[in-house]
Amino acid sequence: MTDTYMEIQEELQLMQRELQQRLAKEELYAYEVEFGQELLAMAKTDVKNKLLLHDIREDLKDVERALWKIEIGMYGICEETGQRMTLRQLKSMPTARTVHECFYEKVKTI
Structure with missing residues (x-):
């Protein structure tokens, strides 16, 4: 780790x-x-x-x-796509299950 x-x-x-x-x-x-x-x-x-x-x-x-x-x-592995999420995404939303959740959080905070 x-x-x-x-x-x-x-x-x-x-x-x-x-x-x-x-x-x-x-x-x-x-x-x-x-x-x-x-x-x-x-x-x-x-x-x-x-x-x-x-x-x-x-x-x-x-x-x-x-x-x-x-x-x-x-x-850090997206449950929908299997892609690895970036550390930046995980730091901003540590409970994210998909890359889409990270994107939603980014849009929501703008």
Whole structure:
């Protein structure tokens, strides 16, 4: 593994820890809200919490998939084309699965 991949791996591990902490915090909050608020307010909060929890879980899956790919030597290979993504692309979007995701991120930030 190159130093650059090690740097990306460390960033992904940090993201993983932060997402796990956020997920635990939000799950605890969702549990407390369920028992501490009125029904109508709870319904609105419940929908927001479920969406937030879903997004956190999806982000965590992306990070864990990238870490697994590093572990098995498949990191940075486009799942659609089989092309190797550039280090620049991977640094800008370490969880990218395809070259198209990297392109989308580039367009989105312009």
